[in-house]
Amino acid sequence: MKSHIKLGTRNLTRRRGRSMLTIMGVALAIGFTVGLLSISEGFMSALDGMLTGSGPDLFVRPKGGSKMPFGMQGNAMLDADLLPIVRGIPGVEFVEPIYQAFSVDGGSTGFGPMMTMVSGMPADDFFKIRPTASIARGRFFSNDDGAVVVLGGVVAENTGKDVGDKLELISGRKLEVIGIMEKTDEPFDYFAYSPIASLQKIFRDSGRVSYFLVKASAEAGPESVSEKLSKAFPHLDVQTVRELIAEAKKMLSMARAVHFGVSCFALVIGVLFVACTMVMSVSERIREFATLRVIGASKGFVIRMILAESIILSVVGGALGCCIGVALSKLIDLLIGYFVGETFMSALVSPRIFAVGILISVLIGAFAGLLPAAMIMRRNIADSLRYE
Amino acid sequence: MLITTENLVKKYTMGESEIRALDGVSVSIAEGEMTAVVGASGSGKSTLMNMLGCLDRPDSGEYFLNGENVSRLPKDRLAGIRNRYIGFIFQSFNLLPRMSALENVELPMQYAGKKDARGVAERALEIVGLAGRMRHEPGKMSGGERQRVAVARALVNDPALILADEPTGNLDSKTGEEIMSLLESLNAQGRTIVIVTHDADIAARCGRSIRMKDGRVVS
Ligand SMILES: Nc1ncnc2c1ncn2[C@@H]1O[C@H](COP(=O)(O)OP(=O)(O)OP(=O)(O)O)[C@@H](O)[C@H]1O
Numbered sequence: 001m002k003s004h005i006k007l008g009t010r011n012l013t014r015r016r017g018r019s020m021l022t023i024m025g026v027a028l029a030i031g032f033t034v035g036l037l038s039i040s041e042g043f044m045s046a047l048d049g050m051l052t053g054s055g056p057d058l059f060v061r062p063k064g065g066s067k068m069p070f071g072m073q074g075n076a077m078l079d080a081d082l083l084p085i086v087r088g089i090p091g092v093e094f095v096e097p098i099y100q101a102f103s104v105d106g107g108s109t110g111f112g113p114m115m116t117m118v119s120g121m122p123a124d125d126f127f128k129i130r131p132t133a134s135i136a137r138g139r140f141f142s143n144d145d146g147a148v149v150v151l152g153g154v155v156a157e158n159t160g161k162d163v164g165d166k167l168e169l170i171s172g173r174k175l176e177v178i179g180i181m182e183k184t185d186e187p188f189d190y191f192a193y194s195p196i197a198s199l200q201k202i203f204r205d206s207g208r209v210s211y212f213l214v215k216a217s218a219e220a221g222p223e224s225v226s227e228k229l230s231k232a233f234p235h236l237d238v239q240t241v242r243e244l245i246a247e248a249k250k251m252l253s254m255a256r257a258v259h260f261g262v263s264c265f266a267l268v269i270g271v272l273f274v275a276c277t278m279v280m281s282v283s284e285r286i287r288e289f290a291t292l293r294v295i296g297a298s299k300g301f302v303i304r305m306i307l308a309e310s311i312i313l314s315v316v317g318g319a320l321g322c323c324i325g326v327a328l329s330k331l332i333d334l335l336i337g338y339f340v341g342e343t344f345m346s347a348l349v350s351p352r353i354f355a356v357g358i359l360i361s362v363l364i365g366a367f368a369g370l371l372p373a374a375m376i377m378r379r380n381i382a383d384s385l386r387y388e
Numbered sequence: 389m390l391i392t393t394e395n396l397v398k399k400y401t402m403g404e405s406e407i408r409a410l411d412g413v414s415v416s417i418a419e420g421e422m423t424a425v426v427g428a429s430g431s432g433k434s435t436l437m438n439m440l441g442c443l444d445r446p447d448s449g450e451y452f453l454n455g456e457n458v459s460r461l462p463k464d465r466l467a468g469i470r471n472r473y474i475g476f477i478f479q480s481f482n483l484l485p486r487m488s489a490l491e492n493v494e495l496p497m498q499y500a501g502k503k504d505a506r507g508v509a510e511r512a513l514e515i516v517g518l519a520g521r522m523r524h525e526p527g528k529m530s531g532g533e534r535q536r537v538a539v540a541r542a543l544v545n546d547p548a549l550i551l552a553d554e555p556t557g558n559l560d561s562k563t564g565e566e567i568m569s570l571l572e573s574l575n576a577q578g579r580t581i582v583i584v585t586h587d588a589d590i591a592a593r594c595g596r597s598i599r600m601k602d603g604r605v606v607s
Pocket residue numbers: 383400401402407408409427428429430431432433434435436
């Protein structure tokens with residue numbers, strides 16, 4: 001029997017109110033940490049998932065726009081005549097000219113209407129570039145379809161549109177929904193697709209495109225193709241999906257550094273919380289510890305007993321904190337869903353995060369127990385027996 | 389001799405002044421003796437008991453317990469010696485709250501790594517007349533019952549020496565009498581017992597008295 005653990009738990013249940021308060025404190029600190037951790041973990045893994053997903057792997061677009069290709073301003077500044085030249089670059093397997101339009105029709109978020117990006121493109125290579133894409137209902141468009149649109153799985157959900165409905169562009173023109181794609185957890189879930197010719201016609205912009213999507217051949221790889229494209233089009237901005245994701249990850253790691261700082265702060269407060277409780281609890285029991293020493297307990301036993309008590313206190317809080325953390329990350333997921341609609345990023349609750357939560361709480365307990373243990377060890381037994 | 393001390397000195401400093409709680413104490417106590425330590429309050433009786441019980445180390449002088457010089461042993465060695473050779477009984481019982489009588493009595497055996505602690509503890513509690521109170525916590529027991537638990541706890545590791553610092557000080561005369569009879573029966577079994585007391589009757593029942601005054605043995 002581990003009597004130091006038994007003695008420790010007994011004492012905790014004796015001072016129930018105080019133990020509960022301390023446990024709550026630790027639970028909040030750990031919950032906060034676990035919550036933040038699972039969110040950034042989820043975002044990171046979503047970004048990594050995009051890397052391995054199918055789809056185009058390069059963007060060619062005008063210089064100076066926003067770094068993210070999806071929110072591009074100053075539509076359609078590229079000449080469609082560039083297409084054969086891009087296609088002629090060695091290593092380029094497919095090229096898609098994209099004419100980007102936007103819709104705020106259907107669905108809403110806490111911030112207002114849901115924005116849908118409608119990409120005008122040729123039908124030819126869509127499924128070759130995106131082998132995992134498939135049609136759930138209706139059909140895909142062909143190049144000579146008129147004002148029609150095919151919705152990605154998530155777009156269909158967010159806007160609540162189905163085959164036969166109309167999707168209104170910001171300009172006021174309506175597109176007929178003729179197909180809904182299967183949800184696959186890939187980027188194309190989040191777009192709507194139309195024949196490029198009909199969008200160019202609607203916007204009276206024939207011969208112009210917003211950007212090119214390029215798929216490099218497997219042998220050449222995106223990096224070498226990117227290099228060649230940059231050389232061939234020094235006035236254009238060429239970016240690989242990998243670079244884009246690296247960019248996003250960089251922004252995320254900055255957010256992570258802030259998380260880390262805030263978490264450390266929370267954890268230090270956790271340590272102080274437990275230490276404070278333990279110092280109080282140990283000071284009340286100076287005679288008890290002396291008695292244990294009198295009847296033969298070694299120093300090590302008493303130290304282990306205090307540490308056990310402190311760690312149990314903290315780990316119970318930590319376990320509770322893990323649950324709070326999960327709840328917190330789900331809540332943030334819900335809030336993100338409410339404010340910006342479904343995104344490909346969501347919190348990831350992995351066993352690893354629980355392990356980290358519990359490990360941290362063990363460390364909190366151990367640290368917090370050191371001070372009271374040292375306090376008791378500094379005392380002389382004979383003096384402690386006189387202690388009132 | 390079970391106990392031999394040579395010129396034990398223990399000083400306490402209180403601000404400027406220095407108190408010699410023990411001022412050159414040399415005593416010998418043979419195995420099987422029942423000895424009373426008497427003297428005025430502040431004369432150093434408890435301080436001497438702390439030394440004899442290896443709870444504290446003297447500033448100077450030697451203490452031989454069963455022939456071994458223990459006056460300068462490291463603290464964890466002393467804990468082991470206390471655990472194996474010495475049983476303690478205090479005026480204020482010093483039982484652990486939140487643990488039953490039985491668990492309190494089991495504790496010293498756990499530190500000694502003994503098997504069947506439960507059985508031995510039960511028998512010890514029967515000997516002190518608490519067969520029906522084993523599951524009670526100290527807080528739910530009378531003073532006399534608590535002191536009997538303490539006696540049982542002092543017994544379980546079969547110590548050669550039992551040190552009792554005013555064991556009847558917090559008890560009425562009838563319960564005090566019961567505890568004294570218990571100690572006398574333990575002495576009859578051959579255990580060496582040292583009792584600090586202010587009670588002349590109790591001192592008279594011990595085979596021998598050590599009288600202290602101002603940190604010295606006067607008779
Ligand atoms: N930890 C300590 N710090 C300072 N002085 C101490 C300490 N312990 C004991 N003393 C002093 O040493 C002297 C002897 O104390 P001790 O407790 O041995 O007396 P005692 O004979 O047991 O008295 P009592 O009969 O009242 O229990 C006293 O003057 C006491 O004030």
